[in-house]
Each structure stands twice: as structure tokens, then as C-alpha cells.
Amino acid sequence: MIKVQELSKLFGTKRAVDEISFSVERGEVLGFLGPNGAGKSTTMRMITGFIPPSSGTVTVGGFDVVEQAIAARRLIGYLPENAPAYTDMTVYGFLNFTAEIRGLRGDAKKKAVHRVVGTCFLEPVLHQSIETLSKGYRHRTCFAQSIIHDPDVLILDEPTDGLDPNQKHEIRQLIRRMGEKKAIIFSTHILEEVDAACTRAIIIDRGKIVANGTPHQLRSKSEWAGAVTLRVTGISAAAINERMAQLSAVKRTAILREDATSVTARVFPKPNVNGVLAGSIADAAQGWRIEELHTEEGRLDEVFRSITMPDTATEEKK
Amino acid sequence: MNSWSHIKAITKRELGAYFSSPLAYVFIVIFLLLCGFFTFMVGGFFEPGRIPQASLVHPFFDWHPWFYLFLVPAVGMRLWAEERRVGTIELLLTMPITPWEAIVGKFLASWLFLALALVLTFPVVLTVNYLGSPDNGVILTAYVGSWLMAGAYLALSCITSAMTRNQVVSFIISVVLCLFFILAGFPPVIRLLEGWAAPWLISIVTSFSVITHFDGFQRGVLDSRDVIFFLSVIVFSLFTTSVILRTHRAG
Ligand SMILES: Nc1ncnc2c1ncn2[C@@H]1O[C@H](COP(=O)(O)OP(=O)(O)OP(=O)(O)O)[C@@H](O)[C@H]1O
Numbered sequence: 001m002i003k004v005q006e007l008s009k010l011f012g013t014k015r016a017v018d019e020i021s022f023s024v025e026r027g028e029v030l031g032f033l034g035p036n037g038a039g040k041s042t043t044m045r046m047i048t049g050f051i052p053p054s055s056g057t058v059t060v061g062g063f064d065v066v067e068q069a070i071a072a073r074r075l076i077g078y079l080p081e082n083a084p085a086y087t088d089m090t091v092y093g094f095l096n097f098t099a100e101i102r103g104l105r106g107d108a109k110k111k112a113v114h115r116v117v118g119t120c121f122l123e124p125v126l127h128q129s130i131e132t133l134s135k136g137y138r139h140r141t142c143f144a145q146s147i148i149h150d151p152d153v154l155i156l157d158e159p160t161d162g163l164d165p166n167q168k169h170e171i172r173q174l175i176r177r178m179g180e181k182k183a184i185i186f187s188t189h190i191l192e193e194v195d196a197a198c199t200r201a202i203i204i205d206r207g208k209i210v211a212n213g214t215p216h217q218l219r220s221k222s223e224w225a226g227a228v229t230l231r232v233t234g235i236s237a238a239a240i241n242e243r244m245a246q247l248s249a250v251k252r253t254a255i256l257r258e259d260a261t262s263v264t265a266r267v268f269p270k271p272n273v274n275g276v277l278a279g280s281i282a283d284a285a286q287g288w289r290i291e292e293l294h295t296e297e298g299r300l301d302e303v304f305r306s307i308t309m310p311d312t313a314t315e316e317k318k
Numbered sequence: 319m320n321s322w323s324h325i326k327a328i329t330k331r332e333l334g335a336y337f338s339s340p341l342a343y344v345f346i347v348i349f350l351l352l353c354g355f356f357t358f359m360v361g362g363f364f365e366p367g368r369i370p371q372a373s374l375v376h377p378f379f380d381w382h383p384w385f386y387l388f389l390v391p392a393v394g395m396r397l398w399a400e401e402r403r404v405g406t407i408e409l410l411l412t413m414p415i416t417p418w419e420a421i422v423g424k425f426l427a428s429w430l431f432l433a434l435a436l437v438l439t440f441p442v443v444l445t446v447n448y449l450g451s452p453d454n455g456v457i458l459t460a461y462v463g464s465w466l467m468a469g470a471y472l473a474l475s476c477i478t479s480a481m482t483r484n485q486v487v488s489f490i491i492s493v494v495l496c497l498f499f500i501l502a503g504f505p506p507v508i509r510l511l512e513g514w515a516a517p518w519l520i521s522i523v524t525s526f527s528v529i530t531h532f533d534g535f536q537r538g539v540l541d542s543r544d545v546i547f548f549l550s551v552i553v554f555s556l557f558t559t560s561v562i563l564r565t566h567r568a569g
């Protein structure tokens with residue numbers, strides 16, 4: 001559905017987006033991650049046709065967003081960053097207006113407005129002026145606008161920004177559900193959302209794609225992935241270190257915490273021995289009183305940091 | 319007529335926006351007060367010798383180019399500046415509409431609003447009809463001319479509104495711009511020019527003047543050249559607006 005090819009954007013001499021390429025098919029939810037100023041919003045603005053690319057092309061549903069802008073935009077629902085909306089209108093008036101612009105009339109319009117009011121829980125503020133809405137409600141109103149025509153493609157720039165935990169949960173569920181039939185790109189700074197809603201994630205940094213894969217693939221890039229955390233009582237840290245060093249699959253052991261009664265250690269595997277480590281540790285630890293033993297999945301925030309801030313991440317490890 | 323329905327939706331929204339803020343009412347009240355004050359007090363409507371002819375033309379319409387100088391930029395300043403400040407321009411221009419539809423829709427809304435303000439001056443017309451028997455045809459053409467002139471000012475304000483996200487800046491620049499279009503035909507300025515400029519230069523300058531072009535309407539003449547002048551100022555300005563909006567988005 002969405003095809004981005006060697007897309008670049010220069011602001012003056014600054015490269016906000018630098019030759020990025022990717023595609024999103026129907027049924028995919030693509031999470032867009034990256035530090036502030038990475039170029040996420042700029043990329044989304046080019047996909048929706050708000051700003052023209054400096055070079056490269058974007059097609060949506062086969063339509064070039066520059067050459068066949070109108071046809072492409074019909075397929076797109078867009079929630080811009082900061083959820084702008086006409087503050088002088090009521091929620092109801094605003095949704096009606098966007099429905100009209102999208103070509104909905106009469107009964108179809110009424111139904112569409114009714115549907116999104118339900119989906120986005122806007123009932124209590126329906127006739128309130130947008131100016132007086134709380135941030136979360138304004139965000140939901142703008143989100144409602146983006147799905148009013150039930151588009152095939154959804155571009156959402158930080159859709160859960162400013163929502164309360166319940167609403168965040170609802171919106172993630174909604175994105176996930178809609179993602180089964182649509183192609184969705186959404187950007188976020190909340191890494192749990194990648195697990196909660198995405199089928200795939202892209203990390204961009206300084207305008208370039210630095211990682212692209214399923215949440216599981218990204219997580220396995222973590223150096224924690226496959227490490228085993230172990231907590232035992234009645235054994236000294238030195239003894240654990242010694243015993244673990246004898247195992248062939250172990251790269252190194254880090255003592256995380258040591259107090260009067262127990263020691264917590266994390267054992268890192270050598271490359272390519274994922275999965276079996278926990279078993280061999282359990283064998284080696286016979287006779288110890290094990291309170292906890294589990295394999296780490298690898299953490300997205302750690303992957304994110306090590307990819308986008310390689311220097312500080314290594315420093316912290318030391 | 320898909321275009322038309324887009325334009326209609328935008329026009330409707332914009333008109334709603336005017337009336338949901340006090341701006342519209344303040345504007346209309348000020349406009350009507352100014353019209354009344356200048357017509358009856360300053361314009362010498364009740365001067366002896368005037369009433370028998372009961373002409374509205376000079377006491378009333380003569381002031382319009384000057385009222386508009388401040389009032390029309392006040393109406394037009396928010397058109398694009400506000401969209402840019404709030405960020406709704408990003409919504410509007412990513413809808414499946416062409417920028418032209420958005421520009422025309424917004425312009426039409428403000429122009430209709432100005433038409434409403436003009437229509438509300440009808441008591442003045444009733445008054446002259448009560449006091450004498452004016453040529454209502456002339457009054458009508460003068461109204462048409464006045465509305466076209468307001469449209470030209472408004473289109474110029476669209477340009478300045480698209481240039482900035484600050485309404486005040488937009489207002490000031492468009493007043494200056496409109497002032498140029500008035501002064502180009504203002505008799506004192508022409509006399510000043512006559513001192514040194516070649517006649518062809520003067521005629522070029524005056525051909526840009528809204529006053530010169532408005533004059534025909536005030537005499538009851540619907541000259542196609544005058545109509546075309548105002549319409550081309552409008553079209554040209556709206557085109558410039560679209561260029562400015564495009565360059566802004568290009569970054
Ligand atoms: N109109 C503009 N003119 C000049 N520079 C711009 C413009 N828009 C964005 N930039 C620059 O482009 C870069 C990318 O910005 P962008 O908004 O895409 O970042 P982002 O990834 O969305 O960040 P955030 O997480 O903070 O939303 C930034 O350095 C920004 O300063």
C-alpha cells in the first residue's frame with residue numbers, strides 16, 4: 001500500500017530525511033521510532049503530501065503522492081503531530097466538516113460521525129467547543145477525524161500523546177484491530193506500544209533508517225537477549241562467578257546485586273547459544289538454593305539506546 | 319462538480335468561524351457606525367441643496383475605499399495566518415482537495431461576509447428614498463462596485479495572511495499594500511506625480527488605482543474594464559497566495 005523510495009528532505013542545507021526506503025502492506029502496522037528530531041514527522045508529512053520531497057518518491061495505493069495527490073490522499077487518514085483542530089468549532093461540527101470534505105453526505109455522513117464518536121469515546125464532549133477541550137480529548141477528536149472515512153492507509157503521528165493510560169490502551173487496541181485490514185504507520189516514543197500494536201518497527205536516527213524488523217527481531221539485537229538472570233541464596237558471588245566460568249556457553253557473568261542473604265547475577269551467553277543456556281545453568285547450579293532463574297528477552301529500550309546513542313550506551317555498561 | 323462541493327464545505331466552515339467569534343459582530347457594528355457617521359455627518363448628506371437630488375453616491379460611497387483600507391485586512395488577516403499558527407493547515411492541505419479549492423473557499427467566505435456587511439447598510443438607502451427620489455440603479459451599481467473593490471482588498475489580504483503566522487503582521491502589511499492601490503488614484507498624489515512624471519507613467523499608476531476604477535460604478539456605469547480590473551486583481555492575488563503557500567510547505 002505504501003511505498004517509500006529513496007526519500008529525502010532538505011531544509012536549507014540540513015538533511016532532515018536522508019534517502020530512506022521502506023514499504024508497508026495491508027495488514028501491517030509499522031511503528032516509527034527515533035529520537036527527537038530524527039525525521040519521523042517530516043517523513044510522515046511527505047507521505048501525506050503536506051510537504052513535497054526534495055528527492056525520491058512515495059506512492060500510496062499505487063498513486064504518487066505528488067503527481068496524483070488527490071487520488072492518493074483519498075486513501076489516507078492522517079493525524080498530524082500535536083493534533084491540530086479548528087478551535088472555533090464544536091467536536092460535532094468539526095467531525096461533520098471533515099466528513100463533508102471527504103465527500104460523505106447525508107446518511108453516510110451521519111453514520112460515519114456516529115461511528116467515530118463511539119470509537120473515540122467523544123460522546124461526553126460532542127457539543128463542546130474544541131477550544132475548551134482537554135488535551136487528551138482534543139487528541140481523540142483529531143484522531144476521530146483521521147478515521148472518519150475508514151481509510152485504507154493511516155498515518156498517525158504520536159497518536160497516544162497526551163492520553164490517559166486507559167485511553168492509550170484503547171487506542172493501541174484500536175490500531176491493532178484496524179491494522180488487520182489497513183496499512184498503518186504510527187510514530188511513538190513509548191516503546192511498549194511497539195509490542196502492543198506493531199507488526200514491524202523502524203528506528204530512524206538523523207534521517208536514516210538504522211533498524212527495521214519485527215519487535216522480536218529488534219529485541220534480539222539486544223545484548224541482553226538470551227542472557228539468564230539468576231538469584232540464589234547461601235552462595236557467595238565469587239562462587240557463582242567461578243562455577244559459571246566453567247560453562248562453555250557462557251561469555252561473562254555480571255553480579256547485579258549482592259546482599260546478606262542472596263546474590264543476583266546475570267549470565268551472558270556466547271553468540272549463537274540462545275535457548276540452551278538456562279538449562280546448562282540449572283544443571284551447573286545443582287545443590288544451590290535457586291530463588292529465581294529466567295531467560296531475558298532483550299529489551300527494546302536498550303536496543304533503542306544502543307542503536308541511537310552507541311557511545312553512552314557502551315559507557316553505561318562499564 | 320466535486321470541486322464545488324469542496325469549496326462549499328470550506329466556505330460554510332469559514333463563515334461559521336466568523337460568527338462564532340465576536341470579530342464578526344464587532345466588524346459589522348463598526349462598519350455600520352462608520353458608514354452612518356461619515357454619510358450623515360462628515361459627508362454632508364444634509365447640506366442644503368443636496369437633499370432634493372438625494373444622491374447617495376458621494377456622501378456614502380466615496381468613503382468606502384478608506385473604510386475598507388482598515389476593515390478588509392481585519393477580516394482577511396486570519397484566513398491563513400490562523401491556520402498556520404494552529405497547525406490546521408496541515409489537516410486542510412492533506413485532505414483530498416486541491417489548494418485552489420481551499421483558497422477559493424476561504425476567500426468566498428470572507429467575501430460573502432463583506433457582502434452581508436454591505437447589505438446591512440440598507441437603512442441608508444431607505445433614508446434617501448424616503449427623503450427624495452434617487453436613481454436606485456446608480457446605487458445598485460455603486461454597491462456592486464463597492465463589493466468588487468472589497469474583494470480586491472480581501473484578495474490582497476489573503477496574500478499577506480499566507481505570508482505569516484502572525485495576524486498583526488499580516489494586517490499591517492495588507493493595509494500598506496491596499497493603501498498603495500488607493501493612493502495610486504488619489505487626486506493629491508496624482509497632482510504630485512504630474513509635477514515630474516511622464517503622462518504614460520501617470521496613466522500606468524492610475525490604472526492600478528481602485529479609486530479610478532470605482533469611480534465608474536459610482537456614476538452608474540458598469541464598465542467591463544473596471545469589472546475586469548477588480549476580478550483580475552482578485553485572481554492574481556489568489557494565485558500569488560497559492561504560490562506562497564506552496565513555497566512555505568517546500569521549506
Ligand atoms: N519546516 C522546517 N524547517 C526547517 N527545519 C525543519 C522543518 N521541519 C523540521 N525541521 C527539522 O527537521 C528535523 C526532523 O524533524 P522532525 O519533526 O521530522 O523530527 P521528529 O522525528 O518528528 O522528532 P520528534 O520526536 O521531536 O517529533 C529536525 O531537526 C527539525 O528541526
Ligand SMILES: [Mg+2]
Nearest residue numbers: 040041042081
Ligand atoms: Mg515528530
